[in-house]
Amino acid sequence: AQSVTQLGSHVSVSEGALVLLRCNYSSSVPPYLFWYVQYPNQGLQLLLKYTSAATLVKGINGFEAEFKKSETSFHLTKPSAHMSDAAEYFCAVRYTGNQFYFGTGTSLTVIP
């Protein structure tokens, strides 16, 4: 089945520390990959997307993600966490078709 897995439902980091949120997809065909962020009581905001161009994708707010076909991964990173980064993060994949498959999300807590 086509799906996406986010490892770690909750991640806590100290302010200024590296942020690493994990996402793995299941497919032999490289999909289109997305990371979205959701703040409390709000919709989803696009952080970045991979569409088979450069494997290292830079997004908004200092986030970036690297597509690794050999590992079927698309982990999200940020070198230095900020308090405003505290939110829910969703990885999503889209294969040939119209449907986006979302992971179950990772809640990021930033400790001052």
Next chain:
Amino acid sequence: ETGVTQSPTHLIKTRGQQVTLRCSSQSGHNTVSWYQQALGQGPQFIFQYYREEENGRGNFPPRFSGLQFPNYSSELNVNALELDDSALYLCASSLAGGSRSASTDTQYFGPGTRLTVL
């Protein structure tokens, strides 16, 4: 350029009732997708509309239905509401290519409608 808007923001219904949720797509977009996000879960695809026709459906029963209008706004209708229908309903708009096939179009989400079924 206006973003995706949804109405109402909150709604409370009782079991068995019917509900209609509305979505205005981002200017220039021709495709609308609807998602259900239960508490603590990721969004689940309900269906998508492209140029007023259903263009894909997730694993939801027929009591979930929709419409897309000539201005590309959309409605989600849910009949015979059940307690498990309580969720945040998200609408996302995108600009698909010249056909109904997939492209790299990105989906832009509205703020959602929080539906509570009692």
